[in-house]
Amino acid sequence: MVSASEAMRIATAALSSGAADDPLARDRGHLLQAIRIAAPNGEPAGWFVPVGFEGALLGFVQLGPDGLFRRYASFHGRSESIARCPRASDWVDPEVITERARPLSAPGSELSAPVLSYDKHPDRLAWMIQETSHGASSPIFVAGTEAWRG
Amino acid sequence: MAKKQRRSPDAARNTQLAAWIELSHLRAMDALPQSFEKARIAFDDGTPIYDLNGELLFIRVPLLQTRNALGWADIAAHPALGEPLLSTSTGATWDAEALIQAARKAARALGLKETDKAEVRFVAYSYPKVALQFLVGRKEVLMLELFTWIPVPPSTRGPRLEPPSNFERWSFLDEMPDDERAARVARFDDRLGRWQDYFQTRAPRFDILDSRLLLSRLDLVRPLFYASRELHFSTRNTDHFTCYEVRGQETNVWCVAASVQMLLDFYRYEYTQVRLASELGLGTLSNPSGLPYSRDGDVVTIIEKMSVNALDASMNTSPSFSEFVTEIDANRPLISFVPSHSRTVAGYYQSYLSIIGAPAFRGLLVYDPWPVNAGVITRWENYNATTYRRTFTARVHRA
Numbered sequence: 001m002v003s004a005s006e007a008m009r010i011a012t013a014a015l016s017s018g019a020a021d022d023p024l025a026r027d028r029g030h031l032l033q034a035i036r037i038a039a040p041n042g043e044p045a046g047w048f049v050p051v052g053f054e055g056a057l058l059g060f061v062q063l064g065p066d067g068l069f070r071r072y073a074s075f076h077g078r079s080e081s082i083a084r085c086p087r088a089s090d091w092v093d094p095e096v097i098t099e100r101a102r103p104l105s106a107p108g109s110e111l112s113a114p115v116l117s118y119d120k121h122p123d124r125l126a127w128m129i130q131e132t133s134h135g136a137s138s139p140i141f142v143a144g145t146e147a148w149r150g
Numbered sequence: 151m152a153k154k155q156r157r158s159p160d161a162a163r164n165t166q167l168a169a170w171i172e173l174s175h176l177r178a179m180d181a182l183p184q185s186f187e188k189a190r191i192a193f194d195d196g197t198p199i200y201d202l203n204g205e206l207l208f209i210r211v212p213l214l215q216t217r218n219a220l221g222w223a224d225i226a227a228h229p230a231l232g233e234p235l236l237s238t239s240t241g242a243t244w245d246a247e248a249l250i251q252a253a254r255k256a257a258r259a260l261g262l263k264e265t266d267k268a269e270v271r272f273v274a275y276s277y278p279k280v281a282l283q284f285l286v287g288r289k290e291v292l293m294l295e296l297f298t299w300i301p302v303p304p305s306t307r308g309p310r311l312e313p314p315s316n317f318e319r320w321s322f323l324d325e326m327p328d329d330e331r332a333a334r335v336a337r338f339d340d341r342l343g344r345w346q347d348y349f350q351t352r353a354p355r356f357d358i359l360d361s362r363l364l365l366s367r368l369d370l371v372r373p374l375f376y377a378s379r380e381l382h383f384s385t386r387n388t389d390h391f392t393c394y395e396v397r398g399q400e401t402n403v404w405c406v407a408a409s410v411q412m413l414l415d416f417y418r419y420e421y422t423q424v425r426l427a428s429e430l431g432l433g434t435l436s437n438p439s440g441l442p443y444s445r446d447g448d449v450v451t452i453i454e455k456m457s458v459n460a461l462d463a464s465m466n467t468s469p470s471f472s473e474f475v476t477e478i479d480a481n482r483p484l485i486s487f488v489p490s491h492s493r494t495v496a497g498y499y500q501s502y503l504s505i506i507g508a509p510a511f512r513g514l515l516v517y518d519p520w521p522v523n524a525g526v527i528t529r530w531e532n533y534n535a536t537t538y539r540r541t542f543t544a545r546v547h548r549a
Contacts, residue, residue, distance in 0.1 A: 120490035
């Protein structure tokens with residue numbers, strides 16, 4: 001697994017080389033701190049490097065565990081507007097993410113700290129929160145403003 | 151035994167042109183250091199290196215700054231190598247004459263009587279490993295590995311395609327499977343053809359490595375470096391706009407329904423995702439389910455049904471990059487299944503150049519319905535880093 005700083009360097013290079021082909025992100029966006037992705041079984045699964053702009057999440061660079069560029073995904077698409085983009089906090093702030101999971105949790109249950117993971121396939125990125133209730137735990141996934149039980 | 155390859159009289163010149171472009175490109179990307187700018191590519195001083203079967207395989211060409219050696223480049227002479235520029239070496243000196251003298255000295259020490267009258271040539275005895283072959287009357291009398299000067303033993307090769315051992319001679323050309331050889335030759339000729347067409351009337355002085363000259367022509371040469379297309383309203387890219395939209399999946403298991411929706415939208419069949427999910431047997435918004443692997447073929451059925459058979463759909467169980475290119479060039483979107491997920495593909499990017507040692511970048515423009523109720527447009531997805539399980543295509547039915 002490459003380091004967070006190496007992931008940031010690779011993401012920067014992807015934006016400038018065009019492998020991450022988003023002029024708005026390249027010219028006006030800024031990279032937020034790289035977040036480690038863990039597979040549902042806990043194995044390292046790569047890095048999520050968000051690109052922010054005025055509080056919105058323009059997109060993200062996704063790398064494999066070895067630093068291999070996997071993709072650049074954009075929320076604004078061809079539009080110059082950020083109206084379609086989610087708030088960056090929906091994807092990077094653990095408190096906001098935990099609050100999204102809370103309505104699905106049983107009263108009195110405990111929620112773990114969120115871990116960036118995925119639901120079945122690495123393209124289906126989602127934060128995973130373990131809910132523990134009466135000694136049993138089960139996952140709740142959160143992606144943006146959506147939450148569901150795993 | 152593979153057929154011997156005959157090259158056109160212009161082949162050597164075209165390969166030199168390709169080498170100039172690709173070396174200048176490496177310099178432009180800083181893959182070669184600044185000291186290589188304006189270096190001379192000494193084609194005339196190149197050393198021919200042969201395959202074991204006697205065919206010329208590649209030329210090792212010194213890269214010089216005034217008279218100082220900066221390194222060398224290995225430039226293909228045989229199209230079965232697939233790439234015009236094979237490798238570069240920096241910081242090392244290549245002096246073929248001195249190496250031949252060293253080899254003769256080693257041969258004498260080994261007691262070879264014909265040392266002085268033997269013709270000596272370089273051979274790739276186990277590509278890319280090189281040796282010096284001593285020939286008397288076209289018959290080999292000794293072969294010494296380059297630099298170690300250890301005799302390379304005679305061939306004891308078993309059947310073709312058997313992996314060679316660590317120190318064993320084998321013919322790169324004769325042992326290459328026929329289909330791979332054909333694919334490599336086609337790739338090589340395609341690359342040379344691209345350079346040749348463009349530079350036919352604009353030939354630069356291509357024995358001087360020059361990234362600035364290359365970059366000054368970038369707008370004109372860009373099509374030589376990559377091919378790219380995304381879906382438009384029609385195949386007329388110049389006056390028809392880009393035409394495709396992402397649809398977020400409305401539940402966490404409706405990626406297939408969202409993908410079918412995107413494809414049908416493109417062909418002007420507008421259905422709600424709820425309706426398409428129902429047709430696909432994926433339940434309701436409050437009680438959704440995903441499409442099991444055993445029912446992949448339902449996608450074909452539903453595309454045809456929902457277009458009232460105006461679309462002919464098909465499923466491909468072994469997707470390839472060339473299929474994506476063919477479909478996008480024909481202005482047709484694809485549904486792409488990866489393990490446990492479905493998305494659509496509306497464009498591609500294909501670089502013609504590789505940084506030495508790494509494959510050329512191939513990217514897909516993916517309209518991904520994930521995350522739920524949002525979706526993203528992925529520009530680009532690294533084709534070389536992704537596993538593809540199925541593709542679905544649709545074309546307008548012709549009576």
